[in-house]
Amino acid sequence: MGQPIFIGHLPEGSEFMKSLIAKYIRKKRLGWLEYYLWMAPAIILTLFFLVIPTLQTFGLSLKEEVTFSEREFSQGFINELAVESGAEIGRNDLIQEVSGWESVVNGALNKYKVRIASDDINEEMTVKDTVELLTATIYQARQARDGGLQFCGFKNYRRMFKDNAMLTAFRNNLIWLLFFTTLTVIFGLLIAALADRVKWSTLAKTIIFLPMAISGTASAVIWNFMYFKDVNTGTVNALLNLVYSLLQKLNLITGGNFEGIAFLGRPDLVNIALIAAGVWMQVGFSTVIFSAALKSVPTELIEMAHLEGANSLQIFFKIEIPIIQSTIVLVITQMIMWVLKVFDIIYTLTQGGPFNSSEVIANRIYMTAFNQNNFQYASAMAVILFLAVIPVLFINIRNLAYEESVRE
Amino acid sequence: MRREYQGISELPKQKRIFLKEKDKTSTHPIGISLLSNIILGLIVLVWLTPTLMLFISSIRPVSDMMTSGWWTAFLYPSRFTLKNYIEVLTSKGIGTGFINSLLISIPATFLPILVGALAAYPISFYKFPGRKLIFITIIAMQIVPLQTVLIPVLMILKRLNLNGTFPGIWLAHTAFGLPLCIYLFRNFFAQLPYSLIEAAKIDGANSFQIFTILVTPMSKPVLASLAIFQFLWVWNDLLVALIILNNPAASPLTVRLSSLLGSLDSGWHIMTPAAFASMLLPLIFFLAFQKYFVRGILAGSIKG
Numbered sequence: 001m002g003q004p005i006f007i008g009h010l011p012e013g014s015e016f017m018k019s020l021i022a023k024y025i026r027k028k029r030l031g032w033l034e035y036y037l038w039m040a041p042a043i044i045l046t047l048f049f050l051v052i053p054t055l056q057t058f059g060l061s062l063k064e065e066v067t068f069s070e071r072e073f074s075q076g077f078i079n080e081l082a083v084e085s086g087a088e089i090g091r092n093d094l095i096q097e098v099s100g101w102e103s104v105v106n107g108a109l110n111k112y113k114v115r116i117a118s119d120d121i122n123e124e125m126t127v128k129d130t131v132e133l134l135t136a137t138i139y140q141a142r143q144a145r146d147g148g149l150q151f152c153g154f155k156n157y158r159r160m161f162k163d164n165a166m167l168t169a170f171r172n173n174l175i176w177l178l179f180f181t182t183l184t185v186i187f188g189l190l191i192a193a194l195a196d197r198v199k200w201s202t203l204a205k206t207i208i209f210l211p212m213a214i215s216g217t218a219s220a221v222i223w224n225f226m227y228f229k230d231v232n233t234g235t236v237n238a239l240l241n242l243v244y245s246l247l248q249k250l251n252l253i254t255g256g257n258f259e260g261i262a263f264l265g266r267p268d269l270v271n272i273a274l275i276a277a278g279v280w281m282q283v284g285f286s287t288v289i290f291s292a293a294l295k296s297v298p299t300e301l302i303e304m305a306h307l308e309g310a311n312s313l314q315i316f317f318k319i320e321i322p323i324i325q326s327t328i329v330l331v332i333t334q335m336i337m338w339v340l341k342v343f344d345i346i347y348t349l350t351q352g353g354p355f356n357s358s359e360v361i362a363n364r365i366y367m368t369a370f371n372q373n374n375f376q377y378a379s380a381m382a383v384i385l386f387l388a389v390i391p392v393l394f395i396n397i398r399n400l401a402y403e404e405s406v407r408e
Numbered sequence: 409m410r411r412e413y414q415g416i417s418e419l420p421k422q423k424r425i426f427l428k429e430k431d432k433t434s435t436h437p438i439g440i441s442l443l444s445n446i447i448l449g450l451i452v453l454v455w456l457t458p459t460l461m462l463f464i465s466s467i468r469p470v471s472d473m474m475t476s477g478w479w480t481a482f483l484y485p486s487r488f489t490l491k492n493y494i495e496v497l498t499s500k501g502i503g504t505g506f507i508n509s510l511l512i513s514i515p516a517t518f519l520p521i522l523v524g525a526l527a528a529y530p531i532s533f534y535k536f537p538g539r540k541l542i543f544i545t546i547i548a549m550q551i552v553p554l555q556t557v558l559i560p561v562l563m564i565l566k567r568l569n570l571n572g573t574f575p576g577i578w579l580a581h582t583a584f585g586l587p588l589c590i591y592l593f594r595n596f597f598a599q600l601p602y603s604l605i606e607a608a609k610i611d612g613a614n615s616f617q618i619f620t621i622l623v624t625p626m627s628k629p630v631l632a633s634l635a636i637f638q639f640l641w642v643w644n645d646l647l648v649a650l651i652i653l654n655n656p657a658a659s660p661l662t663v664r665l666s667s668l669l670g671s672l673d674s675g676w677h678i679m680t681p682a683a684f685a686s687m688l689l690p691l692i693f694f695l696a697f698q699k700y701f702v703r704g705i706l707a708g709s710i711k712g
Contacts, residue, residue: 032536034615039542042527042586049583050549053560060559191451196436197444206698207452210459213694214687215644217662221669221683222458225465225676235461238477280458288705302437312438341553344646348666362647365555370651375559382556389551 054386061380064152066142073108073138074131080104081127091128095121108134114141149376156380165352166381169359175271176278176342176360181335183279185328188286192294193316195287205291209284216281216344223277224349227263237261264350267357274358277345282338286331293327294320333392340388361385462687466492466680473676492681501664502682509643509660509686511574512653516581516642521634523582524589525627529619531590532597533605543594550587558651565652572655580652581645585638592707596630597623633704636697640690661686 036043081089084100095101109115114137121130142148160166191208195201211219228234231241237260244258263273297320305315321328343362346352352359352367361381369378464478467488472481481488497503530536531543561580562571570576600623608618646662653659665682694701 032534032538035530035534035536035539038530038615039527041523042546042590043542045523045579045583046546046549046586048564049561049580050552050557050587051545053557053564054552056560056563057556187451191448193436194444194448194451197438197440198448199440204448204452206695207456209698209701210691210694211455212701213640213644213690214459215646215662215690217644217646217665217669218462218683218687219458221665221679222462224669225461225680226458233474233477235457235477235479238479280455283455285705288702292706299437306438312441315438337551341555343555344644344662344666347646348669351670362553362555366647366650369559379559382553382559385553386556389553392551 057379057382057386060149060376061156061383062151062153063149063376064155065374065376066148066150068135068139068142070131070135073135074128077104077108077131077134078127080107089127091131092126094123095125095127095130096123098127105130105134112138112141114138152376156377157384159377160380160384165356165359166361166364168356169352169361169364172271172358172360173340176275176339177336179272179275180278180282180339181332183275184283184286184335185331187279187283188290188331189321189328191283191287192290193320195291196294197312205287208287211281212284214281217348219277219281220345220348223273223280223345224264227273229260229262229265231258231260234260236263265354267354270350270354270358274346274349277349278339278342281345282335285334289327289331290324293324297323333395337389337392340385459687462680462684465676466684468492470675470677473680492677493685496678496681496685502661502685504657505659505661505664506685508658509662512577512581512649512660513639513642515574515578516585517635517638519578519582520585520589520638521631524586524634525593525624527586528590528593528597529623530615532594533602533618533623534615543590547587547591550591554584554647558648562651572653572658574653574658577649577652580648581638581642584648585641588637589634592630592634592704593627595707596627600626629700629703630707632697632700633707636693636701637704639693640701643690 078089078091081098081101081104084104085098087098089098105121114134116133116137120133125133139148191204195204198204214222226235227237229237231237237258240261241258244253247253261269263269301319301323302315305319310318341362342360343366346358346360346363347366350358352363361384365378365381365385368374368381461478464481465473467490468478468481469487469489469491472487497506527546531539561583565571565576565580568576570579605618605622608622613621643660644662645660646666649660649663650666653663661682665679665686668679668682
């Protein structure tokens with residue numbers, strides 16, 4: 001590989017090194033150094049965009065912004081001046097006319113570990129001016145020292161359990177976990193099994209897979225339209241209306257006309273409505289995997305059971321499902337990962353509303369970091385998200401280690 | 409014969425997937441049934457409806473769209489119009505968004521594949537200290553939720569003066585796409601005939617020659633899988649663009665679409681063609697390369 005470039009990059013005067021490396025290259029003995037050059041871009045990118053940021057997020061989650069209240073500081077400063085001089089002090093008094101002002105200023109400087117030049121406080125400055133100068137100095141020093149952050153232990157984590165929006169997000173992620181995972185697995189299995197039994201399976205699967213190519217944002221546009229409250233334009237409500245009027249005609253229900261349901265505006269329905277959209281997007285994934293797994297079930301086994309008189313349903317539940325058990329577990333873990341990170345569709349469709357009722361962790365992280373500018377609190381949430389995927393990480397590494405051992 | 413596709417759980421056998429041709433005619437041994445046809449037909453209809461609704465709505469006049477259902481449009485086929493598309497592409501920043509999406513997606517698809525192939529090559533064909541550690545570390549990063557890394561990544565890019573720029577988001581997408589790329593390359597390289605490479609070595613080819621002349625041309629299937637995966641992922645991404653590309657002039661389609669929907673000031677005659685236009689390229693690629701997309705999913709768990 002590009003050895004000349006490598007040599008050219010060595011500093012001047014290292015002739016000995018150059019000749020040494022040239023010798024190695026001639027002998028094709030660059031060895032593992034060369035392999036590290038191949039991997040260098042990948043290693044650097046992984047290190048700086050994945051490994052280090054993960055650690056930094058952990059660090060950031062244990063910090064908070066330094067709380068420095070200018071009002072409290074100025075009140076305390078004036079009180080101390082009053083004590084020191086034994087007189088009533090006003091904000092507009094000249095600072096140097098107050099007896100003992102120097103020791104109060106020095107006390108403040110020592111307390112906050114900052115310094116100012118000796119002539120920064122001149123005879124024309126009032127108490128107010130001095131307070132302003134000191135606060136500005138203290139604030140700047142803090143920013144420079146550690147980005148205005150201080151260690152706060154697990155405060156950000158404890159805060160989550162008192163934060164109603166965050167608690168709703170935890171609850172909603174659990175609702176998603178339960179319903180979304182169940183529905184994608186059941187639909188995936190059903191579609192894969194049915195596709196096996198028709199002649200147009202390629203077409204059917206293409207249509208089922210299609211939403212996987214559609215962005216969460218475009219899906220949000222689609223489902224916003226689908227869920228229109230108006231029974232004339234909203235597809236879902238139009239269908240419900242059809243059923244409703246049919247039941248009315250059969251005298252099964254009485255009452256006025258169907259008004260349409262605002263799926264995305266009702267706290268009790270919004271999560272189910274979003275989950276339905278999510279299932280529509282992701283079922284293709286589980287179908288792909290189940291379809292392949294079902295094809296791997298030995299034909300002889302199925303034919304034998306068939307000869308023994310087992311029907312299609314029995315074969316599916318008693319033979320095929322048990323054989324592809326591990327694939328089902330795999331799909332479940334993949335769906336859990338998807339659920340934990342679900343963001344696009346919620347951010348675009350409801351922004352977590354109405355009244356925070358559709359919040360999820362990923363949306364809370366985004367909102368906290370970029371709407372409220374609280375990176376530390378958002379980092380703590382991100383760490384929780386990371387901890388939630390750790391079990392999956394272990395399963396994957398174990399699989400990988402197993403695979404490597406098989407290969408060698 | 410029935411196919412021998414394997415689930416991801418049976419990793420060691422997966423490598424066959426890339427080389428197996430698709431057997432389109434195979435059906436269940438018990439055979440087809442009428443009930444299956446009916447149920448699957450209904451499911452497929454349900455799954456197709458949302459996309460169809462968007463498309464039909466996008467070519468209807470504004471006045472019709474808000475007063476009657478899209479399903480009534482078939483009664484008046486002469487009223488279909490492309491006016492909405494013309495309006496959307498010339499105003500509302502959707503045309504620019506489309507170009508931005510392309511400018512982001514093309515390098516962000518190419519780079520991780522290149523960097524991933526370069527790294528997977530020595531990992532797969534040579535033995536050296538630290539090989540396994542590096543491989544496992546990079547692959548493990550596939551699991552890390554993007555939300556966990558995005559805030560520090562933004563800070564790093566700020567320090568490099570790359571936040572809000574295309575190179576910044578290219579780098580970020582390259583890093584985030586690497587674990588999957590390296591994993592799939594590793595899987596694929598493992599099934600290449602090693603004797604060929606040995607022969608090339610004996611003939612005096614160096615590792616760079618082996619990579620460019622021998623390995624790359626043989627890797628077309630995995631390159632196709634990765635290209636379609638990475639392209640769909642980057643083109644459809646909202647989160648990374650929202651955070652890393654915090655620059656309205658450079659924002660891609662997804663970000664523009666999302667803010668259009670949020671602001672609600674533009675009507676649905678703007679929203680529907682904008683959304684469908686944003687889906688067009690992914691849908692075409694998806695339909696053209698579906699085979700490779702499916703193989704990619706089977707060969708490695710998809711990233712999220």
